[in-house]
Amino acid sequence: MRIGHGYDVHRLVEGRKLILGGVEIPYNKGLLGHSDADVLLHAIMDSILGACALGDIGKLFPDSDEKYRGADSMGLLREVVRLVKANGFIVENVDTTVVAQAPKLSPFIEEIRKNISNALGLDISCVSVKATTEEGLGFTGEGLGISATAVCLVV
Numbered sequence: 001m002r003i004g005h006g007y008d009v010h011r012l013v014e015g016r017k018l019i020l021g022g023v024e025i026p027y028n029k030g031l032l033g034h035s036d037a038d039v040l041l042h043a044i045m046d047s048i049l050g051a052c053a054l055g056d057i058g059k060l061f062p063d064s065d066e067k068y069r070g071a072d073s074m075g076l077l078r079e080v081v082r083l084v085k086a087n088g089f090i091v092e093n094v095d096t097t098v099v100a101q102a103p104k105l106s107p108f109i110e111e112i113r114k115n116i117s118n119a120l121g122l123d124i125s126c127v128s129v130k131a132t133t134e135e136g137l138g139f140t141g142e143g144l145g146i147s148a149t150a151v152c153l154v155v
């Protein structure tokens with residue numbers, strides 16, 4: 001068994017869609033990034049790659065590569081799963097936290113879990129997605145960005 005950890009941050013800006021865990025969430029701002037900026041899936045991918053010591057998403061999908069402009073992070077996650085499988089690893093479970101002052105994420109958590117469990121080929125009971133605020137403190141608290149952390153177990 002091996003454990004992995006991932007962390008990511010994206011800036012919130014006007015004129016972008018807010019996509020978390022492959023779900024488009026109604027909000028007046030979205031996350032800025034070269035891809036769709038799905039901060040949650042980015043943290044999950046880095047946790048899986050980290051557990052397998054296979055680098056990180058910056059190395060795999062460089063933002064200098066036009067191929068990944070506007071990329072669907074769900075597709076990237078599926079690519080990561082293929083890569084770790086090819087290296088003999090299977091993801092067992094993931095546990096994640098999204099840190100956002102707003103919007104409220106609880107109505108979307110089940111759909112997000114479903115998306116992630118499909119991409120990872122896991123039962124939904126092995127995919128945990130939690131959301132929290134930082135009580136108005138720091139960049140997430142001020143609504144300047146959203147961060148996400150993920151841990152996973154692979155065998």
Ligand code: MG
Pocket residue numbers: 008009010033037038039042
């Ligand atoms: Mg990212």
